[in-house]
Amino acid sequence: MTVEMYVQMISCVPYDNSTENTSAIGVFPNTLKTPQALKASSKPKMVMISLESNIADYWSASAKVIQECYGLEVPLGPTDIAISPESGVLRIGGHFNAKIRELKISEKVASGRLSLKGVVFRESFIAALPNDLCTEAQRDFGTEYARQYLNKNEQSRWIELWKAIPSRRMRSNLEYNSFKLMKWISALGGRRHFGLLIHELVAMARYGHVLDFEEYIEYMARRSQDIQVSLGHAEVKILDILLRNQEASNDVLASLTGLSSSWISTQINRLKRKCVLIGLTTTPFSRIGIRSFHVLLSGIPSLDPSRFLNKCPFLYSIRHILNGPWQVMARLAVPDNYDNIKSLKLMAKRLNDIDVTVDIGETHSAGHSFSFYHYDVANHQWAIPWVAMLGWGQRIERESLDKVIEQIDTPSLTTNEYIDNTDIMILSYIHENVSSTRALRKRLGIGQNQLSRRMKRLRSAGLIRSVWDAHNIGLVERVALRATDSRISSMLDAWSREIPHVVLQYGKRRDLTMLIDLPIGGSTKMMDTIRKLGWNVVASPLGSGIWGQWRFPEHLWSEERQRWLSPDREIDIWIDSLEEECEAPTRKTAKSALATVPVVKRRG
Numbered sequence: 001m002t003v004e005m006y007v008q009m010i011s012c013v014p015y016d017n018s019t020e021n022t023s024a025i026g027v028f029p030n031t032l033k034t035p036q037a038l039k040a041s042s043k044p045k046m047v048m049i050s051l052e053s054n055i056a057d058y059w060s061a062s063a064k065v066i067q068e069c070y071g072l073e074v075p076l077g078p079t080d081i082a083i084s085p086e087s088g089v090l091r092i093g094g095h096f097n098a099k100i101r102e103l104k105i106s107e108k109v110a111s112g113r114l115s116l117k118g119v120v121f122r123e124s125f126i127a128a129l130p131n132d133l134c135t136e137a138q139r140d141f142g143t144e145y146a147r148q149y150l151n152k153n154e155q156s157r158w159i160e161l162w163k164a165i166p167s168r169r170m171r172s173n174l175e176y177n178s179f180k181l182m183k184w185i186s187a188l189g190g191r192r193h194f195g196l197l198i199h200e201l202v203a204m205a206r207y208g209h210v211l212d213f214e215e216y217i218e219y220m221a222r223r224s225q226d227i228q229v230s231l232g233h234a235e236v237k238i239l240d241i242l243l244r245n246q247e248a249s250n251d252v253l254a255s256l257t258g259l260s261s262s263w264i265s266t267q268i269n270r271l272k273r274k275c276v277l278i279g280l281t282t283t284p285f286s287r288i289g290i291r292s293f294h295v296l297l298s299g300i301p302s303l304d305p306s307r308f309l310n311k312c313p314f315l316y317s318i319r320h321i322l323n324g325p326w327q328v329m330a331r332l333a334v335p336d337n338y339d340n341i342k343s344l345k346l347m348a349k350r351l352n353d354i355d356v357t358v359d360i361g362e363t364h365s366a367g368h369s370f371s372f373y374h375y376d377v378a379n380h381q382w383a384i385p386w387v388a389m390l391g392w393g394q395r396i397e398r399e400s401l402d403k404v405i406e407q408i409d410t411p412s413l414t415t416n417e418y419i420d421n422t423d424i425m426i427l428s429y430i431h432e433n434v435s436s437t438r439a440l441r442k443r444l445g446i447g448q449n450q451l452s453r454r455m456k457r458l459r460s461a462g463l464i465r466s467v468w469d470a471h472n473i474g475l476v477e478r479v480a481l482r483a484t485d486s487r488i489s490s491m492l493d494a495w496s497r498e499i500p501h502v503v504l505q506y507g508k509r510r511d512l513t514m515l516i517d518l519p520i521g522g523s524t525k526m527m528d529t530i531r532k533l534g535w536n537v538v539a540s541p542l543g544s545g546i547w548g549q550w551r552f553p554e555h556l557w558s559e560e561r562q563r564w565l566s567p568d569r570e571i572d573i574w575i576d577s578l579e580e581e582c583e584a585p586t587r588k589t590a591k592s593a594l595a596t597v598p599v600v601k602r603r604g
Contacts (some may be wrong), residue, residue, distance in 0.1 A: 022510040051116075052081055055103060058120035063128075064259055065149070069191075070198050072128040078103035092161045096123035114161065115154040122146035129198075130205035134213045136178070141198060144182040148191065171551065175433065176217050177406045186218075187275050188227040188472055197223065222544050230380035234259060234267050236372050239277065242468050243370040254552050278469045281435040283427045286412030287462050288419070289336040289564060290553075292363040293344065294505065294513050296482070296540075297328040299356035306330075306546075308351060310576045313570035314340070316550045320543040321480070326359075329480055329540060335553050335564030337412070343571045347578060354582050359482075361513060363505040367409035367483050370470065370501055382474055382500060382519035393533045395496045402494035409504050417461040421559050422446070426454060428552040429463055431556075475500055475517035479526060480540040486510035488535050499526075 038151070046088055059077035066072050080102040089095050094105035103123065108114040126142040147482045159179065167177040185194060204211060211219055231239070237257045241248055250268075254261045271277035285292055293314075297305040306328045318330040334340050348358045376383040397401055422444065429435075429443055434530050441451055458464045483489040489512035496502045501517040517528060527539040556565045 019053050036472055041433060045347045046274060051110075054116060055081065057269050058117050059124050060430050062121045062124040062149075066109060066125060066128050070128075070195055072198075072202065074128045076101065077124070081105065083107065092143070092158075092165075093119040093121070094123065096127055096133050098127050115150055118146040118154060118158050118473075121149055130202060130210075130602055132205055132210045133201060134211060134216050136176075136213050137201065137211070137216045140178050140182050141194075141201075142369045143178070144186065144194065169432070170214065170217055172216070174221065175358040181220060183228075184275055185224060187273060188224060188229060200311050202602045218546070225471065226476050227472050228380075228476075229276050231276070231375065231377065231473065234263070235271060235276075236375055236377055238264065238267055238271070239470055239473075240370070240372040242277070246467050274472075276470060276472055278471055280467050280469055281430055281433075282465050282467060283463060284465060285333055286363075286366075287415050288427065288436055289414045291334045291336050291341075292366075292412070292505070293334060294359075294361050294363070295325045295328075295330040295540045296359040297330075297351070297356060298326045299351070299354070301327075304328075305351075305356055308347070308356070311411060311570075312347075312575040313574060314344075314550065317545050319478075319545050321540040322543055324538060326538070326540050333504050333550055335556055335566075336567045337556075337564045339566035339568065339571065340564075343575065346575060350575075350582050352539050352577050361505075361507045361511065363513075364508050365409040365411045365506045366504060367407075368501070369408055369497055369499075371498055372500070373498060374500065375473075382522070384499075384519070384522060384525070386525045389495070389498065389526075390529050390532055392498065393491070393529070395537075396494050397533070402490040404499065405494040407493070415461050415463060417463065419463075419557070419559070419562065421557065423454060423458060423463075424554045424557045424559075426451075426458065427463060428554040431552045464604050470501075473500075473517070474519050476520055477518045477523040479516045479518065479523045480542055481514040481516065481530070482512070482538040482540070483514075483536065484511045485536060486488060490539060492535065492537060 056077060059074075063074035063077075066074050075098055078096060078101050080100070082102060082104045084094075084104050084106060086106050086108065089104055089106050093109045093116075094103060096103045103120070104154065105116070105119060106114070109116050109119055122142040122145065125145045126138045129138050129141070143158075143162055147155055147162075150158055162179045165178045167175050185197065189196075197220075201211075234257065238253060241253055241256055245252070248256075250261045250264045253259070253264045257264070259267075268277060272279070288392070295309070297308065299305045304320075304327070306318055306320065309318060309328075309330050312332065314332040314334045316331045316333040318328060321327055321329055332344070334344070344360055348360055351358050352384075374382055374384045395473050425444060426440065429440055434440060434443065437448065437451060441448060444451065455464065481492065483492050489510055492512060492514065493504060496504075496516065497512060499516055499518070502513040505513040505515075507513070516526065523541045527541070530537050532540060553564065553567070556567060558565055
């Protein structure tokens with residue numbers, strides 16, 4: 001008998017929403033709905049025996065599934081059963097205390113309004129996980145595991161209560177929601193990747209690397225990006241066109257692909273469900289006077305220079321560089337203000353004084369490109385011909401093809417549109433992925449007509465944009481390329497149009513910082529190809545990204561002056577911490593240097 005057959009065999013009658021008296025576990029009489037009814041029942045002992053029997057069967061079935069599918073040992077099941085109000089349980093429907101082997105279930109479970117099977121399956125799975133795993137991770141994976149073994153009616157109620165768990169904002173552009181997170185994982189990788197994630201979390205605990213809540217969220221956000229979704233011919237065509245022409249309608253897509261509009265709509269919805277095609281509403285920073293800078297740092301090899309930016313109020317994201325002359329690459333989002341820009345120069349001076357090399361570059365124009373030309377649909381993977389790419393680069397240089405290939409970067413221009421405080425709050429919420437009319441009205445407290453007029457005006461001014469993006473298509477490696485010569489930058493730009501995904505950031509003198517996303521193994525081959533081309537380009541393979549503490553600075557906007565103010569206090573804290581950090585390595589270096597100086601005794 002298979003595990004699935006065993007689980008199905010002991011499953012009881014599902015809860016029917018149309019019949020309030022029907023029990024989800026099939027063992028209580030119709031009149032039994034509450035603990036009080038349980039006590040008043042003429043056969044409470046028989047009911048409790050039946051309840052304990054069902055719990056034991058569910059626990060045994062789940063333990064078998066967990067052992068065979070995930071290789072985890074489930075401890076002995078509960079010996080005591082307690083019924084409690086909702087406020088008395090830690091998770092939806094109940095919780096299991098492994099120390100005293102007590103399972104506490106809620107009144108909803110006791111009365112059949114929530115699946116007992118779901119609660120027991122979840123709690124048995126949580127009991128098999130490492131104890132030091134954060135409670136949110138235990139709940140997320142346990143709840144998703146249980147959902148997989150519930151029938152349609154049971155799942156509906158299970159998910160309804162799961163969705164009610166409050167969200168938590170981690171940073172301005174990342175919100176943790178238990179249900180959405182696990183739905184994302186399920187949509188992307190199904191049970192296979194669910195199992196892989198469990199293995200990784202258990203291995204971390206085994207090796208002593210315990211994730212706290214914030215680390216868990218960052219890990220899940222990064223790890224989910226490694227899951228690759230296979231694409232078919234039609235999907236590749238649709239993605240290729242949509243990502244090049246963001247405003248293409250279904251009719252335009254149909255004419256370009258030769259497919260019907262209804263089929264196009266079906267494929268787009270599938271890509272959305274699989275979390276491949278993502279529709280985003282964004283606020284271009286450059287349009288509202290938030291200037292974008294990259295910062296490259298390199299210093300004492302034994303010291304991590306990222307600590308110099310830890311308290312920077314403008315830190316948007318930071319990545320460690322795995323190889324090359326630089327150690328860290330950061331992105332700063334700086335509201336245009338004299339004191340803000342001055343603080344960057346002060347940082348560079350402080351770091352140069354302790355021999356930390358700093359490269360700060362502002363983005364004056366930017367662009368990006370997608371290309372699916374080298375996607376092998378038959379094998380559902382990328383197949384970039386690097387020998388051919390070498391020949392392509394040589395031809396670009398030999399025939400100056402970069403001069404005839406159209407530029408895709410656009411200049412960073414600030415709007416002249418008048419922006420009041422309500423406009424700024426709208427842009428702030430947009431940055432937090434709050435873009436629906438209902439949600440914005442609720443937060444702003446304004447009428448629908450007023451919001452509609454404002455949104456239309458902000459869109460026409462280019463302050464709000466709706467764009468498509470592609471995720472989980474197998475591009476798991478990122479490399480930063482830096483070219484300071486304008487001619488090499490131009491050739492590199494043209495050459496990169498055949499690469500799957502490229503982000504271009506040009507400086508004032510057409511120096512180029514390029515971020516390239518590649519399939520597994522692609523970074524090494526690309527860097528070797530650039531080496532053979534002989535172009536003076538610094539290649540930096542990047543590690544996992546770490547988000548900074550940056551939040552949309554709506555509090556710094558001056559409606560009266562129509563410009564940004566400076567966060568003086570935050571800058572002072574950062575500069576003070578910078579001076580402390582700069583003194584520490586100086587003392588350490590001086591001590592090391594003195595230790596190597598030979599002692600010379602005077603004569604006579």
